[in-house]
Amino acid sequence: MEGVEKSEAAYVDDEIAQAQVKIWRILFGFTEMAAAKCAVELGIPDILENHGDPMTLSQLSSALNCSSTALFRIMRFLMNRGIFQEKITKQGSMGYAQTALSRLLTKDGNESLASMLLFQSSSAIIAPWHYLSSRVLDDKTSAFVRAHGMDIWQHGAENPDDAKLLDEAMASDTRRTIPAVLEGCPEIFDGLSSVVNVGGGDGTALRILIKACPWIRGINFDLPRVVAAAPECEGMEHVGGDMFTSVPKANAAFLKWILHDWNDDECIQILKNCREAISEYGSAGKVIIVEAVIEEKGGDELKDGGLVLDMVMLAQTDKGKERTAEEWTYVLREAGFTRHTIKNIQSVLSVIEAFP
Ligand SMILES: C[S@@+](CC[C@H](N)C(=O)[O-])C[C@H]1O[C@@H](n2cnc3c(N)ncnc32)[C@H](O)[C@@H]1O
The missing domain is CATH 1.10.10.10 (Winged helix-like DNA-binding domain superfamily/Winged helix DNA-binding domain)
Known part of the structure; x- marks a missing residue:
């Protein structure tokens, strides 16, 4: 009734009613x-x-x-x-x-995330979610290993159908994210003669990048079995290898959704190899990282996606995690980078440029 103040009991009732609605959504999410x-x-x-x-x-x-x-x-x-x-x-x-x-759920089309949905809802990827509590109690064995007896990369090597789902899911996100990078910070590719995409999957990111910036020569670098299945593209070569050993030389190293799969020591090793790969270019060399930069409280609706991705890392990787701005500063400094910038784009992911 107008003019009548709500009693404390009514507020408590409201809170309980809202909690019941929210818990129902969570239970049957x-x-x-x-x-x-x-x-x-x-x-x-x-x-x-x-x-x-x-x-x-x-x-x-x-x-x-x-x-x-x-x-x-x-x-x-x-x-x-x-x-x-x-x-x-x-x-x-x-x-x-x-x-x-x-x-967004049609099977093809540039914006489609149907492959991501099919991958995230596949039995192999759902299974580790049942082991989250075990992972909390014993941090040594990942949820994925508990579910499958091996990590996600080995699982992919032994299960080509699941590997195909993963590769297609990554490519579907890349088709949306790379245009957002190009739109949000096109200047970062100005003057670059070559870009090595570390863990570039089937080469989707470089194909989009080279089309928008034809002056760039692309090197798509990934595990040998992944590049063996990747389609050829003019202006780009595929190189198979292990980023923990070395990374092919280029003016810039580009890493999207790679570093979040690994712990800090592994991340620092990959970043050191990237710094070595760009070393011939002196101060003109750089590393471009496209990853979530999480805010502890979730931030806006886009940034909140970073916290969700962090749960995904907990379920699907051995030691991967999403990082805060401070955590990014730590791994970049330890890998020998002297400065870096973070730019927000129209995506859950941000763009980090790191300079030697
Ligand atoms: C999460 S996917 C990201 C793919 C792609 N960058 C994207 O965002 O669409 C991680 C990629 O890292 C590759 N990868 C895993 N271990 C690797 C290694 N040791 N050396 C090179 N690439 C590796 C995987 O094959 C996979 O393509």
Whole structure:
């Protein structure tokens, strides 16, 4: 009632009610991932995209050759979560239509994160999440090793299908992140004659970079089995090797989502090898790192993603972690870099430029 102050008991009741809503969301948080995975596996975002107009339930169930009962319930849930929406078809019936969210789940397309969803929801990647508490109690054995008996890289070497999922997931993020880097700080590539992408996967990042900055010669450096499967591209060579041993020489070393996979000592070793790789270029050489820079309290919605990634590191890597600005300063100084800058871009990740 207007003018009547809320009692303390009413505030406590509100708090309990809100907590009940929040805990319910947490308890069943996995349902959003599972239903979105179901839509991607069935190709529903692609079917709607190709159809153009909104599709009725009966049109969608015929396209999928399935009955409409379960499909209706999946679509109702996903619409409730903002993936898909209801729109009137040309014939005046109610139909399903794409939203900005479901467009991110089409199987191809530059912005698509469907591969990331399929990777993160795959059985091999879900399994280590069951071992987080064991990891907390015994920091020596990672959650991934507990689940699979080996680390994620060895698992990839022995399970080509899972390795393919990982490589495609990384490439899907790269297709979104590299344009954000180019848009947020294009000047960092000015005047660079060559760039070695350390742990560059299938070369997606360099392909985008070279297209935007054709003056750059690219060296895509990764494990031999990864570069062996990478497609050829003009202006770029693939080199297989081990970044803990040495890194091919170039004007700049570029590392996206590499250092967070490793502990500080390993990170410092990789960074020292990168410093050696750019040493011929003197003060014109640099290392460009694209990683999360976490804020302890989460920061804004984008930066909060860094804390989520830190949980992912805890589950999926042996010793990896996301780092705060202070932690980045520590590893860079220990690796012999004299100064560095951190730039925010339109991504969960930031751009760190480090100079010898
Ligand atoms: C998390 S993925 C990131 C891939 C890519 N930079 C991206 O962001 O899309 C890590 C990459 O490091 C590579 N990698 C792992 N160990 C390596 C090593 N010892 N030497 C070179 N590359 C390695 C993996 O094969 C993988 O492509």
